[in-house]
Amino acid sequence: MGSNPSAPRLNTKKGDEMSKILIPIFIFSTLFSADYSNIPLLKWAGPEGTRPKTYEEWIEQNPYTEFQCILDKVVYGNGRAGNVAILTEQSIAGALTNGINQLISNLQLENYTVLSYQISGGTPETLRTFLQNLYNNNNIEGALFIGNLPVTWFEIANDYNQYGYAQFPIDLFYMDLNGTWLDTMNTGNGKYDGHTGDINPEIYVGRLMTTGIGTDTVLLKNYFRKNNAYRYDTLLLQHRALVFCDDDWIPWAPQWANDVSVLYPDTMNYWHAETTRASIYRTKLNTPEAWVALFAHSWPGGHQFRYNNGNSWDTYYSYEYTNQDPPANFYNHFACSFARYTDNGYGGGRAIFNQSYGLGAVGSTKTGSMLEFYYFYYPLSQHKTLGQAFKDWFTHITSDGVTFDELCWHYGMTLLGDPWLKPTGHGLAVAEYKKTLAGNSPIKIIGNPSRAQVIFQLKIEPSSSIRLNIYDCLGKKVKKLIDKTILSQNDYEIIWHFDDDAGRQLPAGVYNVCAEIAGRKFMAKLVHLK
Ligand SMILES: [Ca+2]
Ligand SMILES: [Ca+2]
Ligand SMILES: [Ca+2]
Numbered sequence: 001m002g003s004n005p006s007a008p009r010l011n012t013k014k015g016d017e018m019s020k021i022l023i024p025i026f027i028f029s030t031l032f033s034a035d036y037s038n039i040p041l042l043k044w045a046g047p048e049g050t051r052p053k054t055y056e057e058w059i060e061q062n063p064y065t066e067f068q069c070i071l072d073k074v075v076y077g078n079g080r081a082g083n084v085a086i087l088t089e090q091s092i093a094g095a096l097t098n099g100i101n102q103l104i105s106n107l108q109l110e111n112y113t114v115l116s117y118q119i120s121g122g123t124p125e126t127l128r129t130f131l132q133n134l135y136n137n138n139n140i141e142g143a144l145f146i147g148n149l150p151v152t153w154f155e156i157a158n159d160y161n162q163y164g165y166a167q168f169p170i171d172l173f174y175m176d177l178n179g180t181w182l183d184t185m186n187t188g189n190g191k192y193d194g195h196t197g198d199i200n201p202e203i204y205v206g207r208l209m210t211t212g213i214g215t216d217t218v219l220l221k222n223y224f225r226k227n228n229a230y231r232y233d234t235l236l237l238q239h240r241a242l243v244f245c246d247d248d249w250i251p252w253a254p255q256w257a258n259d260v261s262v263l264y265p266d267t268m269n270y271w272h273a274e275t276t277r278a279s280i281y282r283t284k285l286n287t288p289e290a291w292v293a294l295f296a297h298s299w300p301g302g303h304q305f306r307y308n309n310g311n312s313w314d315t316y317y318s319y320e321y322t323n324q325d326p327p328a329n330f331y332n333h334f335a336c337s338f339a340r341y342t343d344n345g346y347g348g349g350r351a352i353f354n355q356s357y358g359l360g361a362v363g364s365t366k367t368g369s370m371l372e373f374y375y376f377y378y379p380l381s382q383h384k385t386l387g388q389a390f391k392d393w394f395t396h397i398t399s400d401g402v403t404f405d406e407l408c409w410h411y412g413m414t415l416l417g418d419p420w421l422k423p424t425g426h427g428l429a430v431a432e433y434k435k436t437l438a439g440n441s442p443i444k445i446i447g448n449p450s451r452a453q454v455i456f457q458l459k460i461e462p463s464s465s466i467r468l469n470i471y472d473c474l475g476k477k478v479k480k481l482i483d484k485t486i487l488s489q490n491d492y493e494i495i496w497h498f499d500d501d502a503g504r505q506l507p508a509g510v511y512n513v514c515a516e517i518a519g520r521k522f523m524a525k526l527v528h529l530k
């Protein structure tokens, strides 16, 4: 097995002597969450008569076509981080080139080697085979799916032994690459129903799928903009979490908040039955916080909260994640079917595709969610990425076998968003600044590569002459940015909008900036994205 989670891999059976001795706090967590039998089940909380979209409905609108893939590019890291893959739906890849290139260049700065592909058509099996090849030949540790890539479905004859027939999209199919997926119930009906062999996940998968939320390329471009901003610390919110737990799970809420606090020591907790209402959730979402852990009966269209001694309900609708645009980066939705990316306007997608802050969400495509939260938050607290922590958590669930309870609770678990994000931060802006200082350079370049503008920050000693010129790739001077002597000591900022001396917009491409500051010369390559 390729995984090597650094979270303690403890036996979850009660009375495990080793774990008791080593990590007493941990035992507390384990004892509370290992036994699922008392935890009230999530239920579909949609309006009367609503139900999730089925495989048959999905496949009618998204029929399988021939699989094609184009290698877009390979960008090599320095070997200090793993190899990763980006798979983009071919029909939208062109429109997203800038955003994807920006992500790739950031991943390279984070030491990853990135293989980027454009994919069209295919079945779940062809896509899985493609990932198996990437895993076996290129040793990828994870992948990001951008756009509408093949969806795999799973069915359960009697969900939780009480809900009856259930069917749902399953991304674990793409994470476990060497286990065996079975189709023994209604064989050939396009839905898997069993899982044996090495069932542990080999890789993690993150999804960016905009089903029924808006124009895919518009939403995805904006997502990449936010994603880049987060890495450069301009989208950071307070390092704290909102824990908001509705009535049914009040007895578990303190423990679950404790698990969240491993990553965010500062949690804002709400689990009083009459306080946990949609109106209060709405208000609390306006408090800037990096993470939201929400526990409520839901459906892809919203969350329902009980009040008035459990006799009344009110609703926070999924579209409110769009309209309210909460100042929150990440979500853990303990919320029925909230990550069901085949349903139009699904809430998990709305939470990450809003205008300003949403970046990542974990949730389920079925009636279920995460439990055993410690195994997710602990790796995150150790600066692991969302993808790595998600895989660690899933490995914790699968490594000692999967009970029927675990299957019903967890097999719909999905990671929405860029799996390489770290809730503990990236600090690329800091890294860039440090690099500049290390080189003792009085010039710092911000926003490179970029579409719109690049900023030069200069540290000027008194009476320094400074000169900045831009040259195109043929060596022709296209723009004089500054040429003068600055008398006072100052920090100086120059913004270039990729225009030439006549004010005309220059085409996308590579340019060189030549700077001369107090007699010292500097040169740097600038990339103007389309
Ligand atoms: Ca089947
Ligand atoms: Ca496996
Ligand atoms: Ca309540």
Ligand SMILES: [Ca+2]
Pocket (backbone or CB within 6 Å): 396, 397, 398, 399, 400, 401, 402, 403, 406
């Ligand atoms: Ca298990």
